Amino acid sequence: MAIKEKFKKITTKTKNSRIEYFLILCVVLSVFLFPAHGLTEEKTIGVIMTGDISYYRDMHASLLSKLNKEGYGNRVKIIMQKPFPEYISMRNAVRKLIAMNADIIVTYGTAATIAAIDEKPKIPIVYVSAYDPLISSLRAKNITGISTKSSVSSLLRYLKTVKSFSNLGVIYSTNEQDTIYQLNELRKFSGQYGFRIEEINLRSTYDLKGFSSSLLGVRPEAIFITSSSIANTVMPAITSFSRERKIPTASLLPDKINMPLIAMYATPESQGRMAAEKVMSLLDGALPENIKRDSAYEVELVFNMKEALSLGLSLPMELVTEATRLIQ
Amino acid sequence: MKFIITILLIVAIFVFMPFNAFCIDEILIGISPEENIFKQFERHKYLADYLSKKLGIKVKLTILSKYGDIIDNFVARRMDGAFFEVFTSVLAMEKLGVEPIARYVNLDGSSTIKSYIFVRKDSGIRTAKDMKGKRIAFVDKATVTGYLFAITFLKDNGINEIERYFKEYYFTGSHDSAVYAVFDRRADIGTAKSKVYEKIIAKDPIIKDELRIISESREFPEITLCIRKDLPVEIKTKIKDLLLNIDKEPLGKEVISKMEIKGFVATGITDFKPFFDLANKAGIDIRTYRYR
Numbered sequence: 001m002a003i004k005e006k007f008k009k010i011t012t013k014t015k016n017s018r019i020e021y022f023l024i025l026c027v028v029l030s031v032f033l034f035p036a037h038g039l040t041e042e043k044t045i046g047v048i049m050t051g052d053i054s055y056y057r058d059m060h061a062s063l064l065s066k067l068n069k070e071g072y073g074n075r076v077k078i079i080m081q082k083p084f085p086e087y088i089s090m091r092n093a094v095r096k097l098i099a100m101n102a103d104i105i106v107t108y109g110t111a112a113t114i115a116a117i118d119e120k121p122k123i124p125i126v127y128v129s130a131y132d133p134l135i136s137s138l139r140a141k142n143i144t145g146i147s148t149k150s151s152v153s154s155l156l157r158y159l160k161t162v163k164s165f166s167n168l169g170v171i172y173s174t175n176e177q178d179t180i181y182q183l184n185e186l187r188k189f190s191g192q193y194g195f196r197i198e199e200i201n202l203r204s205t206y207d208l209k210g211f212s213s214s215l216l217g218v219r220p221e222a223i224f225i226t227s228s229s230i231a232n233t234v235m236p237a238i239t240s241f242s243r244e245r246k247i248p249t250a251s252l253l254p255d256k257i258n259m260p261l262i263a264m265y266a267t268p269e270s271q272g273r274m275a276a277e278k279v280m281s282l283l284d285g286a287l288p289e290n291i292k293r294d295s296a297y298e299v300e301l302v303f304n305m306k307e308a309l310s311l312g313l314s315l316p317m318e319l320v321t322e323a324t325r326l327i328q
Numbered sequence: 329m330k331f332i333i334t335i336l337l338i339v340a341i342f343v344f345m346p347f348n349a350f351c352i353d354e355i356l357i358g359i360s361p362e363e364n365i366f367k368q369f370e371r372h373k374y375l376a377d378y379l380s381k382k383l384g385i386k387v388k389l390t391i392l393s394k395y396g397d398i399i400d401n402f403v404a405r406r407m408d409g410a411f412f413e414v415f416t417s418v419l420a421m422e423k424l425g426v427e428p429i430a431r432y433v434n435l436d437g438s439s440t441i442k443s444y445i446f447v448r449k450d451s452g453i454r455t456a457k458d459m460k461g462k463r464i465a466f467v468d469k470a471t472v473t474g475y476l477f478a479i480t481f482l483k484d485n486g487i488n489e490i491e492r493y494f495k496e497y498y499f500t501g502s503h504d505s506a507v508y509a510v511f512d513r514r515a516d517i518g519t520a521k522s523k524v525y526e527k528i529i530a531k532d533p534i535i536k537d538e539l540r541i542i543s544e545s546r547e548f549p550e551i552t553l554c555i556r557k558d559l560p561v562e563i564k565t566k567i568k569d570l571l572l573n574i575d576k577e578p579l580g581k582e583v584i585s586k587m588e589i590k591g592f593v594a595t596g597i598t599d600f601k602p603f604f605d606l607a608n609k610a611g612i613d614i615r616t617y618r619y620r
Contacts, residue, residue: 112525149450151536153538154513156534157511157532157535192534297496299514301514318366321364321365322508
């Protein structure tokens with residue numbers, strides 16, 4: 001009897017163990033055979049550009065290319081917003097992305113970045129091409145990204161070496177904080193270099209429409225174009241004006257079709273690649289505050305020899321040798 | 329009798345005619361790319377014209393686009409001399425058998441220069457430790473002021489592998505390019521000759537305001553004219569005399585004014601002792617150093 005009971009106990013125990021083993025096996029198999037919910041779920045990346053300009057489009061193309069190359073391309077869905085570079089429009093764009101349940105927000109340019117931060121989303125933000133003196137001062141936990149430190153003084157020096165001037169037209173926008181900062185830098189240098197500034201402020205589509213006629217009222221001897229996206233959209237008018245008056249132009253942003261005489265900027269491709277690294281880290285579960293913020297390091301200095309010819313200017317050889325790229 | 333007179337006349341021609349009429353009608357002098365090569369050529373052409381006039385021999389200039397090229401091209405182009413920076417002077421003495429004769433005296437009266445390591449003030453870089461992961465712009469491997477001093481500085485701070493320590497390092501080719509590279513943020517750290525750096529910041533106070541020197545070397549001899557030992561003694565002596573006394577006559581004063589120097593001072597091998605001390609410290613053997 002005792003033996004029978006003992007036997008019964010043992011077989012029950014064995015039966016229970018088998019059930020336990022079976023359950024453990026099911027769990028293990030489910031982990032390996034059936035994809036865990038979080039790993040391959042498609043993530044939504046919301047993108048905001050400070051203006052639909054080729055510079056940011058190239059940056060974005062580079063970011064996407066890197067994501068695809070590293071195998072993240074089929075794990076993400078992109079929602080693009082290209083609001084007019086105006087604060088309220090950009091904040092609305094951020095709200096839309098939040099409403100669409102974006103998992104990550106990527107902002108191109110300073111104005112879009114500031115608008116995104118001010119909206120205080122809980123969503124991680126990756127900024128690209130945000131102007132460094134401004135972005136370093138912003139305190140936000142859930143952000144990381146790539147900043148640029150465009151050298152206003154360097155570009156000004158090159159412009160001054162090409163042609164001396166006493167009256168500098170500066171195209172900027174009160175909608176874009178980085179351009180205000182750059183204007184203030186130029187105001188500081190105006191005393192040291194001995195020139196006056198004519199401010200040309202582009203705030204709205206109305207200003208854009210009337211841009212060509214507004215230029216008639218100014219008499220600059222050279223034009224400095226800040227990193228304003230709005231200004232970048234009127235490059236054809238600026239080019240036409242400068243050719244008519246034979247005045248040199250310098251810009252902190254490139255333009256593929258209407259490249260100014262001198263341009264100096266951090267390359268969009270390198271910034272896109274660097275930003276992709278940050279996005280990939282976030283997709284892999286890292287927290288934005290733990291992802292190091294970087295500065296764009298690949299700087300392009302372009303001299304447009306074709307434009308120099310049409311302006312009737314000759315570029316000093318000592319400057320040309322400093323260029324990383326010449327347009328001929 | 330007629331035959332003897334003819335022979336004597338021929339001998340007299342060989343003895344008393346200027347030596348150069350028979351052997352040398354042209355001297356080729358190389359110029360190192362201290363600054364932008366176009367600027368360098370402009371500066372030195374006045375000196376070449378002056379020496380041509382005074383020597384009665386055509387003095388031609390040739391620009392060397394790279395410091396390292398000086399050694400290779402000296403023989404290939406059959407140069408007779410070159411204005412060498414301190415490192416290439418020593419390399420040339422070792423490998424080409426040239427001798428130093430005179431070096432620049434700068435407008436401030438000095439005939440020595442230093443190497444500076446500099447950064448932008450807003451870079452946050454103050455020490456070698458802060459340089460980790462940054463970009464550094466050298467001038468050329470065959471320079472003290474644009475490379476060797478910086479390497480020694482890094483070694484003194486425990487940095488022996490620049491390829492691993494820096495995100496990027498490159499060679500700009502000239503000292504002014506290294507300064508502008510840092511100013512333009514195309515590099516985070518730069519190294520260049522003190523004279524070129526001082527000239528740039530004197531011309532542009534904004535550059536002075538935005539850059540900072542974080543280390544400087546001891547003094548080395550300024551740019552030195554070294555000429556091949558087997559040039560005729562009369563020519564070597566005359567060139568030396570002309571250079572050392574160039575500031576004593578109106579035409580010479582005009583030349584050195586255009587060159588932006590005060591004159592020249594005699595130079596010998598002993599003036600290069602600071603270089604040999606640095607090379608020893610850096611563990612460099614001139615005979616085997618790879619300057620390319």
